[in-house]
Amino acid sequence: MGERELLVLGLLKTQSQHGYQINDFIERNLGRVSDMKKSTAYLLLKKLNQSGYVGVSIEQDGNRPPKQVYSITPAGEAKFLELLREALNQFDDVTPSGDIGLMYIDYLPRDEAIRFLQERVEKVEALLAVYANAPKHGFGVGVDLSIRHRVVLLKTERDWLKQCVEQLPK
Amino acid sequence: MGERELLVLGLLKTQSQHGYQINDFIERNLGRVSDMKKSTAYLLLKKLNQSGYVGVSIEQDGNRPPKQVYSITPAGEAKFLELLREALNQFDDVTPSGDIGLMYIDYLPRDEAIRFLQERVEKVEALLAVYANAPKHGFGVGVDLSIRHRVVLLKTERDWLKQCVEQLPK
DNA sequence: ATATGATTAGTCACATATGACTATAACGTT
DNA sequence: AACGTTATAGTCATATGTGACTAATCATAT
Incomplete structure (x- = not known):
């Protein structure tokens, strides 16, 4: 339960x-x-x-x-x-999805891989726009805190992805 | 698949x-x-x-x-x-777990609720310590990027939780 | 009148993931 | 030689979660 x-x-x-x-x-x-x-x-x-x-x-x-x-x-x-x-x-550690691909990134041409990652950044940003513009909700503090939660997680995701692209060896 | x-x-x-x-x-x-x-x-x-x-x-x-x-x-x-x-x-939006409780937080005495949230912060920090001290892994860039991923997500989680505690109305 | 779509109220087969369990062989220790 | 431990190789019942489906009633526009 x-x-x-x-x-x-x-x-x-x-x-x-x-x-x-x-x-x-x-x-x-x-x-x-x-x-x-x-x-x-x-x-x-x-x-x-x-x-x-x-x-x-x-x-x-x-x-x-x-x-x-x-x-x-x-x-x-x-x-x-x-x-x-x-x-x-309680806090459950969750294994973030989307990391396995990075392990095998060298099996693709570098420039193709980077294009994929950049598309991924754009997807995150699109979602971020949706949540960031969400109106304050009436149901209670909880819902607003939860939206804030998603927003900060998405920003973190975006920044991490950008860093990945930069740190990739040539 | x-x-x-x-x-x-x-x-x-x-x-x-x-x-x-x-x-x-x-x-x-x-x-x-x-x-x-x-x-x-x-x-x-x-x-x-x-x-x-x-x-x-x-x-x-x-x-x-x-x-x-x-x-x-x-x-x-x-x-x-x-x-x-x-x-x-691909990027999958994931509903973060742990937010439902916040919706109902007013059903508990405020000070009890805050104690729970603070315990939760400590759990996040404990995990953070584990990952932050993880040695560089030899298997490839991917694994290291992935550990970095977890670390930034955990930091975000910790900061968000702290903010929740602060922003709770008295 | 009647077709369309929303409202209401579910059921069911299916996919995924895991904990608990079973078995055998090799190996080191006493 | 007896014993515990690790390596080896799986199986199976069970829990969770969901997409797709069925069905009836009601409101509204045509």
Whole structure:
């Protein structure tokens, strides 16, 4: 259990919801903090239910097909706090992707390799532009801190890539 | 197919090997560039073989149980270059982990939350010390560039975390 | 009326990755 | 000769995550 479970439990803490709403909220408002997909959301809801952290009730809305409404249980509230503490305090070292290619860079003509790396820099810069121009978000400090996180990581990535190009032996 | 397949094909390009050697080399020499595990290595070898990018032959060594020796095929050589170009030129935006907790930080007493974040800073600094003191590696420029990558990312992480703590409203 | 697209609510096969486990042989030490 | 350790070579159950798919209802424009 990790951040994704924490995210779902936290959304249910605000109000009981069905799967669609959960996913919709994440897609619309938290796209810059989580990339969780719909099927994963439903999967987690099911698992959290089996573990007793969320309850399900059926809601019939006029003629619409019946919906599963999920709500957090007391055990879920406790788990939420446990996961929150864990999430705030833990740091996972992640192996950055994109480095393996550099190990074999000498198998390509130097100028071709450099062109690839420069294209890569441009991709990073394009993304940077998107995030840097993101409007302040209303959902809370957290989302803004998270966008700031991405921005500084992307800048670091860009600068490191540029340094790689420079430091490459002729 | 991605970086991991590229890594394996690249190691076979240098010389034909069996699964054990591949994994052993990665664990011993490339632990700072890839975190691929043994079972994954064997899995990739099998898949690459099924796709015709590596061939297998049996080698009997005295009384030892027979070994599968893997070697790269011409198709594998071509695939290697294709994957290398892709790896050098692509940039994947990755959602950084550890941000979800910040969204819910107000559910904990502020001082407790800050203690957790400070512990997290210490973890980052501990890792930073490990990588910063890593000796220059002989395998090639790539490995050193990769270590540099981790170091700058970790520094960014540390600084961002410190900023988070400061910017938190009282 | 009716076609189109958004809303709502999921399911399922599939790919990836790994931890835990099994086995044998060689080698050094006591 | 018994024993622990390392080298060797894998297999397998399991967990995670997602893309592609199905289906029904409702709102809106044509």
